Amino acid sequence: MARTASTIDEPVRQRLLSVATRLFAERGFEGTSVQEIVAAAGVTKGAMYHYFDSKDDLLREIYGRVLRMQMERLNRFAEGDSPIEERLHAAALDVVVTTVENLDDSKIFFRSNHQLAPDTRKVVRAERRRYHERFRELVTEGQRSGIFRADIPAEMAVDFFFGSVHHLGTWYHPEGELSGQEVGRYFADLLLASLRPEAK
Amino acid sequence: MARTASTIDEPVRQRLLSVATRLFAERGFEGTSVQEIVAAAGVTKGAMYHYFDSKDDLLREIYGRVLRMQMERLNRFAEGDSPIEERLHAAALDVVVTTVENLDDSKIFFRSNHQLAPDTRKVVRAERRRYHERFRELVTEGQRSGIFRADIPAEMAVDFFFGSVHHLGTWYHPEGELSGQEVGRYFADLLLASLRPEAK
Amino acid sequence: MARTASTIDEPVRQRLLSVATRLFAERGFEGTSVQEIVAAAGVTKGAMYHYFDSKDDLLREIYGRVLRMQMERLNRFAEGDSPIEERLHAAALDVVVTTVENLDDSKIFFRSNHQLAPDTRKVVRAERRRYHERFRELVTEGQRSGIFRADIPAEMAVDFFFGSVHHLGTWYHPEGELSGQEVGRYFADLLLASLRPEAK
Amino acid sequence: MARTASTIDEPVRQRLLSVATRLFAERGFEGTSVQEIVAAAGVTKGAMYHYFDSKDDLLREIYGRVLRMQMERLNRFAEGDSPIEERLHAAALDVVVTTVENLDDSKIFFRSNHQLAPDTRKVVRAERRRYHERFRELVTEGQRSGIFRADIPAEMAVDFFFGSVHHLGTWYHPEGELSGQEVGRYFADLLLASLRPEAK
DNA sequence: AATGAATGAGGGTTCATTCAT
């Protein structure tokens, strides 16, 4: 018997996470009540507090999931042995595609950051920074080998690029005319173009 | 006689706006209570509700102020008669500089958007779209005259650029080593570079 | 130059009373804010507090007006020299007609009684009682002369009748098919009928 | 085991209803705060909002209880097979007795009607109308068989009677010299008397 | 593993009233 996700028999913990992700993305973390989450998940409050310490804990879990996935994928792309411009293009394209495929996570990530407890926030930011640095290494690698222009700090180019990616959540619509692949290609092209050395 | 924001003799309405802007940026809209706002402004709740219809109204006012300022500045830069690449560079640099100078407004803008009442939201988004379109016209103008590459939709390039700008609030720190001018120059350079036609 | 009631040049005090009467009848005393009253009257709060001590004072004035009017009219009818059954019938008819003509006053009277300050309330109830007693005297006069049945206390018959009258506000509609006169006649007939001595 | 109202061991929900009924009757719906209700019931606000959706919901429940009880009793009396004048007399007496026994409910009913949310109000008024119509049928039945005078609309006679009943709350005191039974008999007698055909 | 009654603090908002002008 086939079943869609979020059906009644999906493990409660997982169902709570899915539902919370959707609601946090739609209404924001503060705008979503625990009552709404458990109602949408079809369980009671007690059940939620059995699996999670608090509402903050739910958010923390969602963050963790996203961070782990992104880091794994980036590493896979970075470690290849094709030319640097191809690896960077592929990694850039991939981060756009996965962001678009998990748009709810992305929305939560860049909107609810300040709601995290200070400690959690520190952990999240540290992991985020590692991710950023890994990506930046790709740029510096290209700069060192003369493939990318070096008159703009790698950090700046990376911030420039990720700003764009993180903001996908505010304008990209899955039903729109552009697929994630297409946006990804454009974004990766723009990144690579901006790093091309100035024509003499 | 110039005065810093939030001094005791600043008109109550203005003081409420300044304080609310700061707090919304720091803690988010939902994370800031009316009580905290009025306490920080040194007035009572009644005073706040004398000048504003609601907490939402406060947010609405802040939004309006930002929108008006940005639109005015963009128009000034767009209407010049220097070459298109210079006008776009100048406009791009300016939007970064003003964003950095009003970083609180920017943080609020891209984090609390979904908290607005549906009607207000529609108004804000419409005005936002107009701003976007005005900027895009600069890009298409350059594309038509062959100065900018035309194989990437202008819309995409603009979304790419503004994503970066809007995310300044998440990483830029006024006390950091880069001035708004410097970041603005880098960002504008990156934008222009990404629009350069492919080298043959 | 002809002028309708409640126009801008009607004395402020009078306009406040009219407006408050209408609003109190529509929404109840507690359900009407001072702000709504002054807005509807086209003046400011300060103006209202210039003419009236408080919101309670407004209600007190409305009560006073009704009480005075009803007492005057009753006296006029009671003092006639036609047969007692005719005088009672006329008085009963008149109280229905005037109640219907001032339905807002009536609604306020029997719905907002408990909102009055204890002292005012005592005064109002005393005056009300005097009115009641005056009416009752008509009944006892008829009982003494054998025209009305005496096996039911006059007080009871009067309470019975006035209960009906006071409840007109909950069901009578000026635009309905019955005029105040018609309802008055029916009510007066019913009162007289209920006082007729039992047939042997 | 019989228990008096408002004892500490009475279920919370029931205790809230009893207390609210008493307070609404004493001070009116708008004049009673939720804080006062929960304090009198010895619970916290949270507990109240666990059982009732809102303060309005509390009022709605009280209304529902009264309406159901009155309708049941009326049906019992109306369905008997004694002569119509006896059935009407018994029903009239009963409605007075039960009104007096639940005087708080009655006070609330005819004073707070306009405080109900429009939807609830519609429901309540419809049920009220059905009750009224059931009672009126008794009168028309008597008119058709010539027992009651037919020159006064049944509707009018019923409004006349119920006006009196509904106003019991404004003057009847349980500690007074008249029992509910006595008032009921007088009121029923007056009703029947007013319906007696005119003597020739 | 899960319930649901109950808590208590705090949420945004309304209000009658005051007072300097």
Added chain:
DNA sequence: AATGAATGAACCCTCATTCAT
């Protein structure tokens, strides 16, 4: 005679969380 800014208390309600079961 009238303004309107400002007060401060009270309003209804929501919330994340706890706990006995």
